[in-house]
Amino acid sequence: MKRPTISDIAEHAGVSKSAVSFALNNRPGVSDRTRARIFAYADALGWYPNSAARSLSAARADLVGLVLARKPSVMAVEPFFMELVSGIEGQLGASEVGLVLKVVGEDLQREIEIYRRWAAQRRVDGVFIADVRTDDPRIAECERLGLPAVVLSRRVAAEAQRRLPFLSVDVRTGVFALVDHLVTLGHRHIARVSGPAAMVHTGDRDRAFVAAARRYGLPEIARVRSDYTGEQGERATRALLGAERPPTALVFDNDLMAVRAIVVARQLGLRVPDELSIISWEDSLLCELPQPAVTSLHLDVVGLGATAADMLARHINGDEVADHAFPTAGLVVRGSTGPLL
Amino acid sequence: MKRPTISDIAEHAGVSKSAVSFALNNRPGVSDRTRARIFAYADALGWYPNSAARSLSAARADLVGLVLARKPSVMAVEPFFMELVSGIEGQLGASEVGLVLKVVGEDLQREIEIYRRWAAQRRVDGVFIADVRTDDPRIAECERLGLPAVVLSRRVAAEAQRRLPFLSVDVRTGVFALVDHLVTLGHRHIARVSGPAAMVHTGDRDRAFVAAARRYGLPEIARVRSDYTGEQGERATRALLGAERPPTALVFDNDLMAVRAIVVARQLGLRVPDELSIISWEDSLLCELPQPAVTSLHLDVVGLGATAADMLARHINGDEVADHAFPTAGLVVRGSTGPLL
DNA sequence: CTGTTAGCGCATTCAT
DNA sequence: ATGAATGCGCTAACAG
Numbered sequence: 001m002k003r004p005t006i007s008d009i010a011e012h013a014g015v016s017k018s019a020v021s022f023a024l025n026n027r028p029g030v031s032d033r034t035r036a037r038i039f040a041y042a043d044a045l046g047w048y049p050n051s052a053a054r055s056l057s058a059a060r061a062d063l064v065g066l067v068l069a070r071k072p073s074v075m076a077v078e079p080f081f082m083e084l085v086s087g088i089e090g091q092l093g094a095s096e097v098g099l100v101l102k103v104v105g106e107d108l109q110r111e112i113e114i115y116r117r118w119a120a121q122r123r124v125d126g127v128f129i130a131d132v133r134t135d136d137p138r139i140a141e142c143e144r145l146g147l148p149a150v151v152l153s154r155r156v157a158a159e160a161q162r163r164l165p166f167l168s169v170d171v172r173t174g175v176f177a178l179v180d181h182l183v184t185l186g187h188r189h190i191a192r193v194s195g196p197a198a199m200v201h202t203g204d205r206d207r208a209f210v211a212a213a214r215r216y217g218l219p220e221i222a223r224v225r226s227d228y229t230g231e232q233g234e235r236a237t238r239a240l241l242g243a244e245r246p247p248t249a250l251v252f253d254n255d256l257m258a259v260r261a262i263v264v265a266r267q268l269g270l271r272v273p274d275e276l277s278i279i280s281w282e283d284s285l286l287c288e289l290p291q292p293a294v295t296s297l298h299l300d301v302v303g304l305g306a307t308a309a310d311m312l313a314r315h316i317n318g319d320e321v322a323d324h325a326f327p328t329a330g331l332v333v334r335g336s337t338g339p340l341l
Numbered sequence: 342m343k344r345p346t347i348s349d350i351a352e353h354a355g356v357s358k359s360a361v362s363f364a365l366n367n368r369p370g371v372s373d374r375t376r377a378r379i380f381a382y383a384d385a386l387g388w389y390p391n392s393a394a395r396s397l398s399a400a401r402a403d404l405v406g407l408v409l410a411r412k413p414s415v416m417a418v419e420p421f422f423m424e425l426v427s428g429i430e431g432q433l434g435a436s437e438v439g440l441v442l443k444v445v446g447e448d449l450q451r452e453i454e455i456y457r458r459w460a461a462q463r464r465v466d467g468v469f470i471a472d473v474r475t476d477d478p479r480i481a482e483c484e485r486l487g488l489p490a491v492v493l494s495r496r497v498a499a500e501a502q503r504r505l506p507f508l509s510v511d512v513r514t515g516v517f518a519l520v521d522h523l524v525t526l527g528h529r530h531i532a533r534v535s536g537p538a539a540m541v542h543t544g545d546r547d548r549a550f551v552a553a554a555r556r557y558g559l560p561e562i563a564r565v566r567s568d569y570t571g572e573q574g575e576r577a578t579r580a581l582l583g584a585e586r587p588p589t590a591l592v593f594d595n596d597l598m599a600v601r602a603i604v605v606a607r608q609l610g611l612r613v614p615d616e617l618s619i620i621s622w623e624d625s626l627l628c629e630l631p632q633p634a635v636t637s638l639h640l641d642v643v644g645l646g647a648t649a650a651d652m653l654a655r656h657i658n659g660d661e662v663a664d665h666a667f668p669t670a671g672l673v674v675r676g677s678t679g680p681l682l
Numbered sequence: 683c684t685g686t687t688a689g690c691g692c693a694t695t696c697a698t
Numbered sequence: 699a700t701g702a703a704t705g706c707g708c709t710a711a712c713a714g
Contacts, residue, residue: 346692363693391690391692395692395693396692397692398693399692
């Protein structure tokens with residue numbers, strides 16, 4: 001019951017090892033009859049290439065890495081990561097490439113240590129860089145290490161010369177659709193609970209909202225920073241709703257905070273959506289949880305992950321990979337937004 | 342800037358490759374002075390063992406695998422998996438072992454295919470088997486393949502002879518604490534929305550509730566099966582609350598369904614907890630989301646994952662690993678349970 | 683078209 | 699205490 005090797009197949013088929021290797025790798029130099037016989041024996045013996053041997057020889061690990069840098073309990077209720085992982089996995093599925101996951105605290109330095117080790121060990125062929133900050137040290141480090149990476153972010157000016165491909169999300173279209181929806185419903189005082197200022201995409205969203213407000217002739221959109229957690233989301237919501245002239249619509253940068261806000265509004269005696277409209281960003285199943293369900297900009301995170309995996313595969317393969325902007329798929333209107341009464 | 346190998350270190354230090362290997366692996370046969378010099382050079386060059394080469398030589402992949410068999414969108418909002426992954430990762434962290442993740446639909450056969458391939462390729466040293474069914478084919482298959490595995494379930498009689506270690510969760514203590522809490526509050530008509538009947542732990546919980554009901558002299562605990570999703574949880578909740586003589590307390594097998602039930606109760610005009618108490622099982626951060634927050638049996642899933650990883654590591658190492666029962670950590674009382682008014 | 687041979691980087695046995 | 703030689707299983711250059 002031991003694992004068969006190429007030598008075993010060669011012996012059974014009465015040919016050389018290299019003939020077997022060539023046949024199995026579908027390259028010329030083997031007659032069709034021999035090739036068929038070899039495949040038959042490989043099948044019969046249940047042969048698969050030993051991944052370590054193949055990796056050593058080919059100088060490929062057939063593994064890509066993803067480091068998740070958030071607190072476990074927080075990550076567990078943040079749908080983004082699992083959807084991303086699913087998307088990556090789905091795209092990888094066809095190929096023989098696997099996904100290695102690493103969970104660390106929110107410490108970029110520790111994350112960089114992992115990249116160094118992975119690169120030195122040749123443990124992975126490439127990585128995904130998520131939660132990108134402005135001036136993020138991980139990008140330069142991966143390039144320095146020669147570790148292929150896809151950066152899940154817009155390419156900012158400072159990174160213009162990097163050879164790594166960037167995968168961004170087009171926020172502008174989504175934000176305009178969102179603001180249009182609210183304006184159509186009669187809202188003019190919109191406020192927003194955003195993610196951390198350090199994130200590149202937070203800045204992108206900031207700018208998009210400023211542009212949209214100007215375009216629709218709205219007053220400035222008040223904004224409180226948060227860290228995507230339910231607690232901070234609640235704190236921020238209370239701060240905004242406790243203002244002198246509270247907004248009539250609240251926009252959240254992720255579902256978790258928006259769902260929590262539904263509860264906070266009720267605690268404050270505000271009827272949603274009659275007195276307060278709430279809009280979220282990702283549109284995971286979390287949005288369907290509360291009553292009313294949360295209107296949300298739909299972001300196809302699974303698709304985003306798939307795209308990222310495809311880009312990384314091509315980048316690893318040595319292809320020239322262009323930056324890509326992933327679209328926001330539009331607004332899913334549910335019960336949390338409505339006309340002002 | 343190429344990756345240094347043992348040969349490079351040997352050259353720099355002016356010794357043989359095997360001397361370097363011996364020194365780096367902390368085994369006798371090298372003088373302390375030479376050893377120190379070798380370490381210095383290895384450090385200076387930023388050397389790490391090439392993982393493919395090491396794997397090939399040692400016949401270890403230094404990788405363990407976890408197959409997640411649920412729909413991506415559902416998995417994304419189910420905190421259990423991320424917590425489990427975090428726990429496994431945390432335990433692995435110290436060692437050089439990585440975690441490979443695979444996402445497939447809810448198809449055990451496809452999952453088994455993956456185990457076959459992993460085993461044949463020697464891609465992983467072992468796997469975790471989660472969501473265990475009664476008479477689960479994956480267990481026998483892993484044993485047949487000689488693929489070390491930890492089974493995240495109680496060892497049922499039919500599996501008595503398996504050599505794989507089982508890691509179960511002690512449900513009895515938790516269920517008794519839960520029922521005690523409800524009885525103390527004056528509840529006598531309890532109902533439960535459970536997970537799928539096919540899962541081993543669902544049956545375990547069933548029996549524990551029957552025992553607890555008997556112990557406390559309660560009428561039979563009505564029960565509706567579900568699949569852990571919000572929709573099915575809602576359906577089940579409505580079915581139970583629409584009964585002739587509806588229960589005054591509802592128990593859910595996971596947080597997602599319990600959180601959804603808070604909403605459903607409100608839609609039905611039932612005040613929680615004055616008219617209906619709600620209790621959940623896992624106690625992830627989801628429980629803090631609704632208002633009132635959900636009382637829940639706390640299950641330390643991160644700790645469960647860590648224990649599983651430790652057991653798997655020892656099992657892979659060839660140690661005799663005893664089955665282990667992980668405790669339920671007790672009841673976290675929040676606003677969703679209270680005395681009947 | 684087929685077979686021989688030499689690495690890939692490390693661990694390890696055996697000789698020195 | 700140290701060095702030379704071999705094997706892990708596969709790929710690929712090379713020769714036949």
